[in-house]
Ligand code: ATP
């Protein structure tokens with residue numbers, strides 16, 4: 270029996286893992302400077318949290334959830350997104366009303382797998398509670414942009430929109446779409462009565478053409494939302510963040526109430542070009558049983574950031590150890606002592622512990638792309654100095670064990 274991973278999931282290992290590490294490290298370091306704190310929530314939740322939170326008419330709830338009954342018959346789901354879980358945790362644990370949090374973890378959606386679209390995927394996300402000001406919306410967008418920049422993403426385009434339309438807008442939109450009904454896909458025909466705004470977001474080419482000329486939500490904002498949206502735009506401009514207002518962008522989740530935003534790239538094809546998405550959701554906390562609390566946030570897909578970085582860089586190579594210890598079989602203990610002491614000094618190093626020829630150990634040092642090889646043979650033990658060979662230029666120097674770490678650190 271030969272096992273294979275399931276469709277739509279993946280294994281990540283060297284050298285791609287180095288890009289994953291640097292994406293996560295970049296995000297964590299930006300979260301620290303913005304003073305956002307880590308929250309960890311379970312990957313399993315009661316299914317109603319999402320059907321309630323994300324909206325019964327959303328694609329996720331209608332067809333993408335991994336749900337099952339557990340041994341006690343509880344209806345459970347592998348979380349398809351992070352926000353509803355974080356809101357649940359915020360309410361359940363009575364977290365401070367004003368809380369700025371981030372999470373990193375996997376989500377599950379039964380989708381058709383493609384590049385950048387998986388059934389289990391990782392999101393890095395942010396949820397900020399208790400601040401309804403446009404400054405918080407701007408902060409969250411600037412934070413998102415800072416992470417993309419720190420991760421090395423070039424040419425991401427920011428689109429923003431506001432969904433706080435007056436009541437008349439939805440009626441107008443529905444009437445407009447009713448007339449175009451024959452050109453819409455089956456899904457959108459269904460959405461027309463329940464969530465007409467969703468039709469604007471359909472990726473189907475026919476639907477995209479049908480919605481051209483639809484009434485623009487940005488021309489029907491409530492006065493408060495309009496003022497706030499203007500302020501967000503001016504704060505972004507002042508912060509040097511460029512953006513386009515896209516009145517057709519609605520996002521796939523029901524809970525957004527005001528500003529929404531997306532960062533896209535041209536590296537992943539039209540179906541998967543969104544790398545980060547979010548917005549304000551001022552009703553969800555109350556909807557899920559808490560006090561009415563303003564909130565805003567976003568999530569980005571690590572797989573998509575990875576694909577963009579790979580496309581930008583061409584090839585990915587994982588950095589090798591700074592030092593690889595090579596020993597005569599008599600001196601494995603000394604090698605073990607040295608590898609431990611170099612590691613204690615913060616040098617990234619490796620060693621093989623089997624009895625092997627120098628040649629085979631050198632080959633391993635080369636294949637691991639070691640910066641230096643530190644050789645411990647009979648001569649070295651007799652003189653008390655180990656040979657430190659620069660693998661890039663072949664130069665070699667004899668150094669006492671205690672001086673090796675400093676020597677390696679001093680030479681990039
Ligand atoms: P899409 O329109 O691409 O399906 P979405 O609107 O469903 O995205 P969100 O639920 O807002 O996306 O998720 C935020 C981000 O998570 C997306 O911008 C994307 O980077 C990532 N993402 C969403 N679904 C997947 C998936 N199936 N595989 C990998 N990444 C995903």
Ligand code: MG
Pocket residue numbers: 521
């Ligand atoms: Mg989706």
